[in-house]
Amino acid sequence: GAVVSQHPSRVICKSGTSVKIECRSLDFQATTMFWYRQFPKQSLMLMATSNEGSKATYEQGVEKDKFLINHASLTLSTLTVTSAHPEDSSFYICSATQDGGYGYTFGSGTRLTVV
């Protein structure tokens, strides 16, 4: 089945630094990938849609200058949290699909802690 790999699984960074999270589709090409943020005991909140070779589409209220998304190839999308602050601490999840109707495959998530 389709596999999406997400790294790192956990990261701790100092306030003011930047952190990059990678999302790779291992056995299929994903023209579109999605980035979510999940707060404890809550649902997934879509942050942005990442399209290969073009600019990401951000959801309302998401700071595009803080959450930089790059989809450089059909198998790799990256999310960079710039100038991270403690309020950016959260669980970030990526997903991808070959054919949306068959469901989306999710990465295992990244727990970001900003100290």
Next chain:
Amino acid sequence: AQTVTQSQPEMSVQEAETVTLSCTYDTSESDYYLFWYKQPPSRQMILVIRQEAYKQQNATENRFSVNFQKAAKSFSLKISDSQLGDAAMYFCAYLWGAQKLVFGQGTRLTINP
């Protein structure tokens, strides 16, 4: 805008019993997809079952089945013979066209041994 509502924040069931999780959604579209995803403590999202709106037959995957009522815009998940490994957050989700998934708020399922 499409919305998905899960009215049961928490549910519990005895091991080996049957439990039904509720989900309703709002859409003006006629052709779409519905999903149930499971998120165990590891937080890995796992696809449990999918339903195509144009198919009247309810989807079934082993112990998991759905009751899809298109007119009522209802999409409940039934888990039979509940097992300890079924304990997780369950999210109902809607997809139309090639657009983004819309998730419900989730239902935390506890299995009592």
